[in-house]
Amino acid sequence: MRLMPNTGIKYKLFMSQISLILVAVLSFFVISVSYFIVKAKNDAEVNLRYASSITVSNISNEINSMETCIYFASYNTDIASILSDEEELSVFDMWGNYNYVCRSLNLSQLNCKLPVTLTLYPTSDNIVIYDGLYTVSADTIKTAKWYRDSEKNSTKFHYFTETEDDISKFCIVNTLYNPDNLSEVVGYIKISTDLSIFRDIMQDFAMTNEESILLNNDGDIICTLSGKSYAADIAGSFINISSDKLDTLKIDRTKYFLIQSKTEDERYSTVGLQAVSSVYKDIYFMAVILLIILLLIIIISFVVSHLISGSIISSLDTLINAMKMSKLGELKTIEAPNSGNNELNDAINAYNNMVTNIENLIEYNNSHLETLKKYEFNFLQMQIKPHFLYNTLNLIQCLAKENKPDDVTALIKNLSKFYRTSLHTKGDFVKIENELEHISYYVAIENVKHDNSIKLDIDISEDIMNFSIPKITLQPIVENSIIHGILEKEQPQGTVSITAKKENDDIYIYIKDDGVGISPAKIEEIKKGETDRIGVLNTDKRLKLFFGNEYGLTIEGKENEYTLVTIKIKGVKFYDKNYDC
Numbered sequence: 001m002r003l004m005p006n007t008g009i010k011y012k013l014f015m016s017q018i019s020l021i022l023v024a025v026l027s028f029f030v031i032s033v034s035y036f037i038v039k040a041k042n043d044a045e046v047n048l049r050y051a052s053s054i055t056v057s058n059i060s061n062e063i064n065s066m067e068t069c070i071y072f073a074s075y076n077t078d079i080a081s082i083l084s085d086e087e088e089l090s091v092f093d094m095w096g097n098y099n100y101v102c103r104s105l106n107l108s109q110l111n112c113k114l115p116v117t118l119t120l121y122p123t124s125d126n127i128v129i130y131d132g133l134y135t136v137s138a139d140t141i142k143t144a145k146w147y148r149d150s151e152k153n154s155t156k157f158h159y160f161t162e163t164e165d166d167i168s169k170f171c172i173v174n175t176l177y178n179p180d181n182l183s184e185v186v187g188y189i190k191i192s193t194d195l196s197i198f199r200d201i202m203q204d205f206a207m208t209n210e211e212s213i214l215l216n217n218d219g220d221i222i223c224t225l226s227g228k229s230y231a232a233d234i235a236g237s238f239i240n241i242s243s244d245k246l247d248t249l250k251i252d253r254t255k256y257f258l259i260q261s262k263t264e265d266e267r268y269s270t271v272g273l274q275a276v277s278s279v280y281k282d283i284y285f286m287a288v289i290l291l292i293i294l295l296l297i298i299i300i301s302f303v304v305s306h307l308i309s310g311s312i313i314s315s316l317d318t319l320i321n322a323m324k325m326s327k328l329g330e331l332k333t334i335e336a337p338n339s340g341n342n343e344l345n346d347a348i349n350a351y352n353n354m355v356t357n358i359e360n361l362i363e364y365n366n367s368h369l370e371t372l373k374k375y376e377f378n379f380l381q382m383q384i385k386p387h388f389l390y391n392t393l394n395l396i397q398c399l400a401k402e403n404k405p406d407d408v409t410a411l412i413k414n415l416s417k418f419y420r421t422s423l424h425t426k427g428d429f430v431k432i433e434n435e436l437e438h439i440s441y442y443v444a445i446e447n448v449k450h451d452n453s454i455k456l457d458i459d460i461s462e463d464i465m466n467f468s469i470p471k472i473t474l475q476p477i478v479e480n481s482i483i484h485g486i487l488e489k490e491q492p493q494g495t496v497s498i499t500a501k502k503e504n505d506d507i508y509i510y511i512k513d514d515g516v517g518i519s520p521a522k523i524e525e526i527k528k529g530e531t532d533r534i535g536v537l538n539t540d541k542r543l544k545l546f547f548g549n550e551y552g553l554t555i556e557g558k559e560n561e562y563t564l565v566t567i568k569i570k571g572v573k574f575y576d577k578n579y580d581c
Contacts, residue, residue, distance in 0.1 A: 021301040025294050032290060036283050044257050044279045045246040048272040051207040052261035056270040058201045059214060060263045062114055062193075066172055067157065069112035070191040074174040079104055083122050083186035084178040091129070098129040105134055114193050121188040138187065146173055150188070161195065161222060168195040170222060195223045202270075211256075211273040213238055217266055238271045248276070395449045407448050414444045428546075431574045432509075433465035436498065439474050443496070446482055453493035454482055460500045460509075467507050468574045470542055474498070476535025477511045477553075477565050485515020485563050502571055506551075509567040518557040526555060536565075543569060 073079070082097050089097070105118040121138040122128055128135050141147045146160045150173065158173040171192040178184040202212040202225040212225040219239035221230065230238075234251055241247050241260040249256050255276045262269040333352040392415055399408045418441040430438075436458055443456045456478075478496055486494035500509045529537055540553040547570045557563035 018302060021298065025297060025301075029290060029294055033283070033287050036286060037280065040279050040283050041246065041257070044274055045259060047207050048246070048257065048259040048274060049261065051205050052212065052259055052270045052272040055202050055205045055212055055272075056214070056261050056263055056268055058205065059198050059270070060268050062197065062201070063170075063172075063268065065112050065114055066116060066170075066191050066193060069108050069116060070118070070157070070172050070174050070189060072111050073105055073108035073118055073191075074176060074189050079120070079189075080176050080179050080186060083124065083127055083176060084180065084184070085127060086124075088126055094127065094129045097127055098131070098135060101128060102134050112191075114197060116191050116193045119190045119192070121190070123185060123187050141188070146171070147188075150175055159216060159222075162192075168223070169193060170195050170198065198223050199225055199227070210275055210278060213271045213273070215239055215269050215271065217268070222268075239269075241271050243269075249273075392445060395445070399448070411445055411448045414441045414448075417441045418445065428470055429468040429574065430471050431465060432460070432467050432469050432500070432507075435469050435471070435474050436460070436465075438472070439478050439498070442475050442478060443482075450487065450492065454486060455495040457495055457497040460498065464500050464502055464507065466574055467502075467569075468572050469507075469509075469569055470546055473539055473543070473567065473569075474509070474511065476539045477567070480536055481511060481513035481515065481563065481565075485513040485517075488516045505571050507569050507571045509569070510564060511567070512562055512564045514562055517559040517561045518555065518563045519559050523555050523557070543567070 079101060082100065101120055105120065109116060109118060117133075119133070120128070120135045121141055122135065123138045125137055125139075130137055144162075146158050150158050156174065160171055160173075162169055162171055169192040171190055173188055173190045175185055176187040176189060178186050198214060202214070202223075206212060206225060211228070213230075214222040214224070215238055216222060219236060221235050221238070224230075230251070234249075237249060238258075238260070241249070241258045243260045243262060245259075247258045249258050251273075256273045257276055257279060258271055258273050260269050260271045333355050334348060392411075396408060396411055396415075399411060418438060440456060440458075443454055447454050478498075481496045486492060486496070494514045496511065496513045498509065498511050500507060502508075526536060536553065536555075543552045551568050551570065554566040554568070555563070556566075
């Protein structure tokens, strides 16, 4: 398949240069953008993994510190022993217990580097004085979720978050048992710290993270860098984030890259999030800048390619324009430009020689064809006219010998009209109407000889009558229909019918007789020229000479029934000068 079949060589050369530049530029653009997209994603994965792992590691250390602190306070057997005392104590003894508990809790807090708060919840109300800060009655926490959870599942520690005085806190609770009866709960001790401490750690190591989320091993969110709360379905999906590769998750119409990092004991994990748009933000900016640069390169290449192709092809413009004019029929020699281009000068000289030879050849060919056309037409017409005249004069001679002056008079009258129609009309073409009139004179002449045994039936519409037809086209066909068709019947009488139709730009004239018909073998002889029916052959040649090989005569028929000759000519009105010599 050819590319740009209707464009000039100048533009093909120009487009080929531009195409090569565009392919190179676009390939560079696509490869560069693809590389930076992959690199940006890899960088985001590395940053998220590092930030998440170091964040969870530091937070885990802080939680371990809290666990150590509560562990130290919880396993002070003196506190458990005090809380397990079943005797009613005086207020003085209860204050003594309170002071001891406060000293023990303060001592435990010294083991924790975080600012934490330790609170004791005794189950018995007559053991210690309650101040609402260090000591609180267990009755006040029986509705708390962590309390109900501890009753259902007695584990070492319970972890949870709570909000107190509009401050979110991370808490760890341990259950205290009677040293003498380990099935008896004598109180609870809670350590808590402000969640903002964990957020500060997240912020310190956030790097490119837009969000960090701290989870426990149950998938519960402990805290987030943004302080934002998430829907249950979104929160539940964080625990399933991969720690091996970058995952994607859509949150509130924003698509994020995520990766999870867990502690060694897998009790905690952090999920780092970064919006995909922010990862590729620099890529978008870089792509725009790169695209602008490439567009400038393309524009400069466009101008340079246009100038180069123009300089290469400009010297051929004269030759190209001359060739375009020759296509329109205007053949002219041209002068070679002073370009110093030997190849161009050779091409122009060759073109001038070609134009000169073509003009001489056209002049010779037109003269030769016109002469040949006239000679052949006159030759064919001379064959037709003497043939018919000989037969007619022979008929007149016979009638004169038979002393039939009226028939001779009628015959001579029709003969004069016949020749006046064929000889006095200028040009080689007549109207179909005139040609039919010519046929009527001929049939009248034949009826004089054959006792009016021939009937001529013409059925042609008026709109066809004004079309052109070569002179003496129908007469040889009608003559054959009479002589070789009707007159060869046992009873020599019959009808010659003439009809016509116009189809597209052609005229079809049908001449049919009800004579003896014609055999397929005879039709083949006529086609091959192996026949004495010279009028039919000459008529076919004349039509092909004037109109082309697709025009002429077609013969068909059936023995003892009919013969049909179809004449196909080009449909041209009589006034058309192209057919009026």
